[in-house]
Amino acid sequence: xxxxxxxxxxxxxxxxxxxxxxxxxxxxxxxxxxxxxxxxxxxxxxxxxxxxxxxxxxxxxxxxxxxxxxxxxxxxxxxxxxxxxxxxxxxxxxxxxxxxxxxxxxxxxxxxxxxxxxxxxxxxxxxxxxxxxxxxxxxxxxxxxxxxx
Amino acid sequence: xxxxxxxxxxxxxxxxxxxxxxxxxxxxxxxxxxxxxxxxxxxxxxxxxxxxxxxxxxxxxxxxxxxxxxxxxxxxxxxxxxxxxxxxxxxxxxxxxxxxxxxxxxxxxxxxxxxxxxxxxxxxxxxxxxxxxxxxxxxxxxxxxxxxx
Numbered sequence: 001x002x003x004x005x006x007x008x009x010x011x012x013x014x015x016x017x018x019x020x021x022x023x024x025x026x027x028x029x030x031x032x033x034x035x036x037x038x039x040x041x042x043x044x045x046x047x048x049x050x051x052x053x054x055x056x057x058x059x060x061x062x063x064x065x066x067x068x069x070x071x072x073x074x075x076x077x078x079x080x081x082x083x084x085x086x087x088x089x090x091x092x093x094x095x096x097x098x099x100x101x102x103x104x105x106x107x108x109x110x111x112x113x114x115x116x117x118x119x120x121x122x123x124x125x126x127x128x129x130x131x132x133x134x135x136x137x138x139x140x141x142x143x144x145x146x147x148x149x
Numbered sequence: 150x151x152x153x154x155x156x157x158x159x160x161x162x163x164x165x166x167x168x169x170x171x172x173x174x175x176x177x178x179x180x181x182x183x184x185x186x187x188x189x190x191x192x193x194x195x196x197x198x199x200x201x202x203x204x205x206x207x208x209x210x211x212x213x214x215x216x217x218x219x220x221x222x223x224x225x226x227x228x229x230x231x232x233x234x235x236x237x238x239x240x241x242x243x244x245x246x247x248x249x250x251x252x253x254x255x256x257x258x259x260x261x262x263x264x265x266x267x268x269x270x271x272x273x274x275x276x277x278x279x280x281x282x283x284x285x286x287x288x289x290x291x292x293x294x295x296x297x298x
Contacts, residue, residue, distance in 0.1 A: 002298050003216050008157075008199035008236070047196040050157035050234070067152050071234045074223035085199070085220045087157070087236045149151055 005082045010054045011041035011124070012091040013072055013131060014064070017145065021115060021131075022098075024061060025106040032079065036121040037108070039088070054089065061103060065095035065148050072131055077123035088127050094148035112136065154231045159203045160190035160273070161240040162221055162280060163213070166294065170264060170280075171247075173210060174255040181228070185270040186257070188237070203238065210252060214244035214297050221280055226272035237276050243297035261285065 014022040021039075028034040040061045044053030051068070058066050069090035077084045100107060110118060115128040163171040170188075177183040189210045193202030200217070207215050218239035226233045249256060259267060264277040 006200045006203075006217050006238070008159075010157075044198075046198075049193075049195075051155045054155075068155050071223050071225040074220050074236055076220040085236060085238065087223055087234060089155070089234065 004078070007043055007082050007084050008050075009041060009043045009084050009086050010050055010057070011039040011086050011088050012054060012058055012066060012068070013039055013088055014058070014062075014066055014091045014093060015112070016093065016109060019112050019136065020109040021112055022062070023108050023110055023115075023118060023120075024100065024104040025108075026121065027103060027105045030103070033121040035119075037118050038121045038124055043084075058091070059096070061101050062107070063096050063099040064093050066091035067094050067148060073127045075123055075127050084123075086123065086127075088131075093145060153227070156192055156231055156233050157199075158190060158192045158233050158235050159199060159206070160188040160235050160237050161203060161207055161215060161217070162188055162237055163207070163211075163215055163240045163242060164261070165242065165258060168261050168285065169258040170261055171211070172257050172259055172264075172267060172269075173249065173253040174257075175270065176252060176254045179252070182270040184268075186267045187270045187273055192233075207240070208245070210250050211256070212245045212248040213242050215240035216243050216297060222276045224272055224276050233272075235272065235276075237280075242294060 023037040024040055025037050026034050040058045041054060042057040044050060048056070054068065055066070058064060069092065072088040072090055074088065075086040098107060113132055115132040120128055172186040173189055174186050175183050189207045190203060191206040193199060197205070203217065204215070207213060218241065221237040221239055223237065224235040247256060262281055264281040269277055
């Protein structure tokens, strides 16, 4: 049996000044995990680098501009025809007004400690639990929303 | 101050049938962390996808062919002009004979539990400690080296 192809997907844990995290709910028409909650992000287009893909995916899914913070963790999922490796990066909003694409039908800003109580897509539960349990240090971002640098 | 560009680097934790892990020592001529130990891997070339880049980097640095296993974790480092996000994937050797490039001057197969005693490049210490401390389940790979599928 040939190994499944391994694809990379970048996901952004977007936090606001109150420490809440942005989740998006996958439309019921989604091929996988319709109705489950997830973080914004996705795979790069052919030839597109990792950071550009992250910015594009977040903009497509939320109409927000973000700045990236630290690397939070990794995860994976197994589909019938491929495996997906996830890399999770913290982000903060620096521009735009939230507007969803057809890919999602709801959004929510969830207090960090309550992330594990959401009906997350299975491949995001471990990182959400680790993130929710982290010792939170005072944010190194401005308390009010600051423009993109 | 403009945020530093964020680059992605894939690293492979190559294990053998005895559970030892392959480390490479960075040549003393390296611009960063010369003489420190690290995992094989690196960044994709422009237009190259994540998995192809991993295969190419491992082949360039070790002359080995590998098959990838599970996602182990993430990490990051900060350089004067960029940040690098690391994604760590387990791998097993399925072809080739180990031969180093000019980038490294030594290799070692280290028992997993002893990874933290090595003089690792700083950005790999956290993932090495987590990996060394993991509950090890019986390997799901053949006990003897098996050819690439």
